[in-house]
Amino acid sequence: MNTIDTCGMSCPQPVLLVKNAIQSNPQSLSILADNTTAENNIKRFLTNSGYDVSSSTANDTITLLATKNE
Amino acid sequence: MHNKKGIIMTGSIVGLIAVLLVKFGNPANMGFCIACFIRDIAGATGFHRAAVVQYLRPEIIGLILGAFIISKFKGEFNAKGGSSPFTRFILGIIVMIGALMFLGCPLRMVLRIAGGDLNAIIGLLGFILGIFIGVKVLEKGFSLKRNYKQSSLEGSLFPILNIFLFLLFIVMPTLFIFSTKGPGAMTAPIWISLIAGLVVGILSQRSRLCMVGGTRDMIMFKDNYLMLGFISIIVVAMIGNIVFGYFHISFDSQPVAHADWLWNFLGMFVVGWASVLLGGCPLRQLILSGEGNTDSVITTLGLFVGAGICHNFSLASSPKGPTTNGQIAVIICILLLLLFSHFNTKSNNKI
Numbered sequence: 412m413n414t415i416d417t418c419g420m421s422c423p424q425p426v427l428l429v430k431n432a433i434q435s436n437p438q439s440l441s442i443l444a445d446n447t448t449a450e451n452n453i454k455r456f457l458t459n460s461g462y463d464v465s466s467s468t469a470n471d472t473i474t475l476l477a478t479k480n481e
Numbered sequence: 482m483h484n485k486k487g488i489i490m491t492g493s494i495v496g497l498i499a500v501l502l503v504k505f506g507n508p509a510n511m512g513f514c515i516a517c518f519i520r521d522i523a524g525a526t527g528f529h530r531a532a533v534v535q536y537l538r539p540e541i542i543g544l545i546l547g548a549f550i551i552s553k554f555k556g557e558f559n560a561k562g563g564s565s566p567f568t569r570f571i572l573g574i575i576v577m578i579g580a581l582m583f584l585g586c587p588l589r590m591v592l593r594i595a596g597g598d599l600n601a602i603i604g605l606l607g608f609i610l611g612i613f614i615g616v617k618v619l620e621k622g623f624s625l626k627r628n629y630k631q632s633s634l635e636g637s638l639f640p641i642l643n644i645f646l647f648l649l650f651i652v653m654p655t656l657f658i659f660s661t662k663g664p665g666a667m668t669a670p671i672w673i674s675l676i677a678g679l680v681v682g683i684l685s686q687r688s689r690l691c692m693v694g695g696t697r698d699m700i701m702f703k704d705n706y707l708m709l710g711f712i713s714i715i716v717v718a719m720i721g722n723i724v725f726g727y728f729h730i731s732f733d734s735q736p737v738a739h740a741d742w743l744w745n746f747l748g749m750f751v752v753g754w755a756s757v758l759l760g761g762c763p764l765r766q767l768i769l770s771g772e773g774n775t776d777s778v779i780t781t782l783g784l785f786v787g788a789g790i791c792h793n794f795s796l797a798s799s800p801k802g803p804t805t806n807g808q809i810a811v812i813i814c815i816l817l818l819l820l821f822s823h824f825n826t827k828s829n830n831k832i
Contacts, residue, residue: 419627421564421760421776422694426702427619446559448689456702471559471630 492713533663543678548771560636573783611753636773
């Protein structure tokens, strides 16, 4: 699965990286983020783009898992 | 707070507080103005000597501390920095030069629109074009590179400095210079200003309110979340202005504004473009600087130094209009933005 690291990126680059990644229409992808603003922006964007998103946090890094909904 | 109700509520409260601050004594259509108020603080501390714009605006201190307190409380305080700090410093100066050409930051532009100032609509058009160019640059791969984790002390220093500044202001006000006439002499009571800043700081931290983000996200992602905040401020402030009798629709004789459409347009064009490169408007930079982002602290210092440059070298406009020096500076800023945009995109950043 493709992993996108958005840690340390300022707004709106995290969402832009994710936007570029879903242009190939992947079934699933994982994203690393280091702040809740990026987390929420990515979640909102992916949900609007037809993905289901779950997230977990460990050691200050947020991991988002997105899968394409049917 | 990350839902649409939260951002609409935030925008509405900001619009309402902005009008109330005018009622309590701030200049018309200037309940809040991040650029003008940082400029006033630069004046109060003697970094420029424009006698009509010197006051230690507690709103700014409140915004930073509101964001600091709530981010600590919510576990979102995150000390980080090191993403092209000097480029950000220069971009901060550029934003201030553009803002003082127009006479207001994006937040004041919105408040001017809400007060019926049609010059601000011209500014808005320039702002949108600037954001559009900024978005195109981002899409080409523009980046100021990643930031890195810093010590908690590094992230807390700027908010602590603001507490110290406020205490000095209360205990030894004679240290500072205060305008006796002009916009700098029009002030809401200290504690009302501070509380207004704290409330807006807290709400803006929770909702991520950003004046440049609204248009940017609409263009890039067709996401209207931040745009709802932008519109809510205009709607509520306009209603407030009508209720209090502050609403006057015209180009001429607007408070702390000039009617030179070209330079209003170009001033906000520069602000829009530079703010997209920075990742947020001046208000957002203040909020981030309270959350521990030292890149935003550097940007805020750029705004502060930019204010000194604007007044020491006669770049700032006045109600009479723009100055020749200011016009030259804005053109230089556009050239610098072109250079920064070019050399920080993926294909060109080896230099």
